[in-house]
Amino acid sequence: MTKHERLHAHLETLIQGGIGPDQRLPPERELAEAFGVSRMTVRHALDRLERERRVYRVQGAGTFVARPPIAKTIELTSFTEDMRRRGLVPGSVLRVFETVAAGPEIGYALSLSPADEVVHVERVRTADGIPMCLEHAYLPAALVPGLTTLEGSLYSELHRRYRIRITHAEQSIRATVLDQEAAARLDAPPFSPALLVERTAFDERDRPVERAMSTYRGDRYSFEIAVTTAAAGSPARAGRRSGGE
Numbered sequence: 001m002t003k004h005e006r007l008h009a010h011l012e013t014l015i016q017g018g019i020g021p022d023q024r025l026p027p028e029r030e031l032a033e034a035f036g037v038s039r040m041t042v043r044h045a046l047d048r049l050e051r052e053r054r055v056y057r058v059q060g061a062g063t064f065v066a067r068p069p070i071a072k073t074i075e076l077t078s079f080t081e082d083m084r085r086r087g088l089v090p091g092s093v094l095r096v097f098e099t100v101a102a103g104p105e106i107g108y109a110l111s112l113s114p115a116d117e118v119v120h121v122e123r124v125r126t127a128d129g130i131p132m133c134l135e136h137a138y139l140p141a142a143l144v145p146g147l148t149t150l151e152g153s154l155y156s157e158l159h160r161r162y163r164i165r166i167t168h169a170e171q172s173i174r175a176t177v178l179d180q181e182a183a184a185r186l187d188a189p190p191f192s193p194a195l196l197v198e199r200t201a202f203d204e205r206d207r208p209v210e211r212a213m214s215t216y217r218g219d220r221y222s223f224e225i226a227v228t229t230a231a232a233g234s235p236a237r238a239g240r241r242s243g244g245e
């Protein structure tokens with residue numbers, strides 16, 4: 001290890017737990033002497049940490065360890081993966097498979113013009129054979145030529161047949177109630193509580209591949225999100241959705 005590397009490693013250790021948040025780092029002079037480098041070198045190392053918001057400086061008082069921000073992350077999973085992780089057997093009942101014009105909203109989400117064609121798939125998603133979620137997924141028809149029906153996992157099919165891998169998504173989760181139609185499909189009383197998950201999913205080339213609205217029965221489904229601090233390592237220490245019955 002060079003002197004610089006030893007200095008960096010030492011600062012990392014201090015920040016990652018050697019001393020707590022809002023605690024002062026050793027003075028520049030002390031660090032420079034201890035590691036046999038110039039004060040300028042120490043200052044550069046601290047500058048970088050400051051830019052990364054891992055330390056902050058107080059005029060005349062020194063450099064302090066910053067409080068790590070709380071990052072909430074949630075792992076991108078397909079329904080199939082999600083259910084399997086909960087120990088449930090995923091299933092699907094295909095209700096609608098059609099090619100339609102995108103329309104303004106879906107078109108906007110998928111970066112298509114409203115007249116462009118999308119494949120619309122409506123499925124009741126089941127867990128151990130019991131309805132869990134009503135899902136409407138829209139995909140640009142041009143990305144999935146020849147897709148005329150769907151059995152099993154949509155994401156697996158996208159990968160297997162079109163080499164499309166969903167790598168990231170924008171997603172919102174909000175409370176809603178089941179309308180008459182959704183209630184009938186999910187075998188639940190109308191107006192019972194539900195969770196609406198809206199997702200725009202992208203592939204590794206950042207192309208929008210799917211816009212989906214998934215309505216989960218509120219009594220059967222819960223989101224559990226593991227939260228971690230940015231300093232705890234990889235920012236994508238992911239959450240796991242769990243719950244069910």
Ligand code: GLP
Nearest residue numbers: 078079080153154155199212214
């Ligand atoms: C989740 C997502 C949907 C996606 C689905 C794919 O439910 N919210 O946007 O369409 O997973 O699941 P599967 O690959 O099991 O069909």
